[in-house]
Amino acid sequence: MTKKTLQTTLIHSDYVAPEGFAAFPSAIHHASTVLFKDVASMRSGDWKNKNAYTYGLHGTPTTFTLEARLAEIEGGKHCLLAPSGLAAISMVDLALLKSGDDVLLPDNVYNPNRELGRWLSADFGITARYYDPLIGAGIAELIQPNTKLIWTEAPGSVSMEVPDLRAICAAAKERGVLVALDNTWSAGLALRAFDLGVDIVMQALTKYQSGGSDVLMGAVITRDEALIERIALAHMRLGMGVSADDAYLVMRGLPTMKLRFEAHDAAARKVAAWLKQRPEITKVLHPAFEDCPGHEFFKRDFSGAGGLFSVLFDPRYTEAQTDRFVDALKLFGIGYSWGGANSLVMPYRIQAMRRNWPDAGILVRFNIGLEDTDDLIADLAQAFAKL
Ligand SMILES: *Cc1c(COP(=O)(O)O)cnc(C)c1O
Numbered sequence: 001m002t003k004k005t006l007q008t009t010l011i012h013s014d015y016v017a018p019e020g021f022a023a024f025p026s027a028i029h030h031a032s033t034v035l036f037k038d039v040a041s042m043r044s045g046d047w048k049n050k051n052a053y054t055y056g057l058h059g060t061p062t063t064f065t066l067e068a069r070l071a072e073i074e075g076g077k078h079c080l081l082a083p084s085g086l087a088a089i090s091m092v093d094l095a096l097l098k099s100g101d102d103v104l105l106p107d108n109v110y111n112p113n114r115e116l117g118r119w120l121s122a123d124f125g126i127t128a129r130y131y132d133p134l135i136g137a138g139i140a141e142l143i144q145p146n147t148k149l150i151w152t153e154a155p156g157s158v159s160m161e162v163p164d165l166r167a168i169c170a171a172a173k174e175r176g177v178l179v180a181l182d183n184t185w186s187a188g189l190a191l192r193a194f195d196l197g198v199d200i201v202m203q204a205l206t207k208y209q210s211g212g213s214d215v216l217m218g219a220v221i222t223r224d225e226a227l228i229e230r231i232a233l234a235h236m237r238l239g240m241g242v243s244a245d246d247a248y249l250v251m252r253g254l255p256t257m258k259l260r261f262e263a264h265d266a267a268a269r270k271v272a273a274w275l276k277q278r279p280e281i282t283k284v285l286h287p288a289f290e291d292c293p294g295h296e297f298f299k300r301d302f303s304g305a306g307g308l309f310s311v312l313f314d315p316r317y318t319e320a321q322t323d324r325f326v327d328a329l330k331l332f333g334i335g336y337s338w339g340g341a342n343s344l345v346m347p348y349r350i351q352a353m354r355r356n357w358p359d360a361g362i363l364v365r366f367n368i369g370l371e372d373t374d375d376l377i378a379d380l381a382q383a384f385a386k387l
Contacts, residue, residue: 028248029060047236048229057241066247067219069254070209074188074201076221078228080235081242085184085204086112088218092180092200093149095234099125102147106133106163107355108156110182130355134293136164140171147175152198153182154191154301155294158348158365159357160285160310162294165301169197178227187339189261190304194223200231207339208306211253211260215246260370264307264339267376268368274377275311280384282361285310307368308338310348315360321387322347322362328383331371338367343376 004012034053036042047058059067067079082088093116097103105117107130117128131142133156143150150172155162165181172179180200181193187208193201203209205217222228234240253260272286283291286309287298298305313322326334332345344367351357368376 026062026065026248026251028244029062030244031056031060034060048232057239058236060244062244062247062251063242066251069251070188070203070205070219071221073254074183074203074221075192075194075223076201077223078225079219079221080228080231080240081205081247082218082220082235082240083242084216085182085202085206085218086116087240088202088204088220089113089182090116091234091238091240092202092220092231093120094238095231096149096178097124097126100146101149102127102129102144104128104139104142104147104150105130106151106153106156107131108133108159108161109151109153110157111353113151113182132356133159133161133163136167137171139168140175143171143175143177147177150177150179151182152179153185154193155185155287155292155298157182157185157308158310158363159350159354160287160292162287162292162297162302164294164297165193165196165198173197185306185308186302186304187257187261187306188221189258190265190302190306196301199224199227205250206337208257208261208264209250209253209339211257211339211341212249213337213340213342215249217242217246217250261306262304263370264368265305267370267373268305268307268309268366270373271366271368271376271380272309272311275380278384280314280317280387281311282314283312283359285312285363306339308365309368310363310365312359312361312363317362317387319347319349319362322364325383325387326364328386329379330382331376331379332366340367341370343367343369343371 034055045054047054050064063081067081071077071079082091105128120126121128152163154165169179178199181198183193183201184204184207188203201221203219205219220231272284275281276284285292288305326345326347329345332343335344346365348363350363
């Protein structure tokens with residue numbers, strides 16, 4: 001190296017760290033610019049090639065590692081990261097739908113996905129239609145020649161119906177329609193979606209993968225290479241990138257995810273069973289409970305449940321009363337999302353959200369965190385007393 005001024009030395013250092021460092025955590029690679037060895041490798045660089053690097057937005061060892069690990073967990077082959085679960089959903093729609101196409105969404109779909117459907121219908125010449133989440137094989141009657149995509153959610157994340165995914169996938173396959181599953185509830189641990197015939201799995205990594213209530217991220221996973229190539233094009237064109245630090249935080253949650261998920265599951269079943277015998281509650285909408293529509297598909301297809309479920313209050317209680325119950329809870333934060341250590345609660349005006357919702361009464365959703373269940377139950381009991 002020729003002699004450098006101090007200014008240049010601030011930028012170009014001669015130090016190279018010794019090789020051979022090994023540790024369990026993956027390294028965090030920050031980069032916008034990715035350096036090429038020479039002009040020839042720059043010219044032959046292809047952003048689609050995951051064995052090489054072209055630009056920070058197109059992938060670093062950090063994001064490629066997280067993608068590969070998520071694909072493994074889900075039983076898929078290919079994965080793309082997005083800056084939120086919702087961004088992952090919209091990336092799938094923009095990749096696979098064009099003007100003139102039709103998309104089917106369950107009536108209990110994650111509400112921002114419904115909002116996306118409204119936007120596609122209003123401004124993009126795509127029709128978004130809604131089906132009864134318990135439609136099963138009846139979905140065949142809704143499939144039109146221009147239907148390209150069916151979204152599913154197992155279960156719906158507020159009303160908790162468990163769909164017959166096998167029947168929906170079989171009907172879709174027969175007509176050459178793709179099925180995408182929002183598999184966030186089971187974290188990719190308790191439902192082997194690809195084995196049931198699902199083509200595209202979406203995960204909100206914001207939930208159990210992170211586990212810390214501190215990261216927003218999403219993933220799209222497939223087994224099919226041609227399919228991920230179509231989605232990768234949208235990923236590139238939309239500039240979907242995630243921060244290296246956030247990718248690291250999600251990766252840090254993975255080794256403990258199954259243990260956390262199982263702890264949430266056991267605690268949620270215990271709290272739900274306690275709620276079930278309360279006179280104020282008419283139904284416990286937890287897929288492992290018989291009250292829950294689609295319970296038989298839960299038993300058939302799932303190996304676990306996680307921490308999220310809902311209850312219906314007896315219609316004799318007004319919204320003002322159930323709001324008082326929610327406000328009285330001390331260990332449950334009032335907030336959206338789930339998958340972190342803290343228990344959460346959220347009341348919903350479910351009758352206004354759904355067509356043909358059969359029940360009266362206020363719906364309240366719980367995310368059971370990792371607190372001691374005896375303390376959670378004591379907290380619920382004192383809040384019931386304030387109804
Ligand atoms: C949270 C969630 C999403 C969206 O994830 P974000 O990272 O918050 O955008 C999508 N679907 C379901 C079922 C979710 O619970």
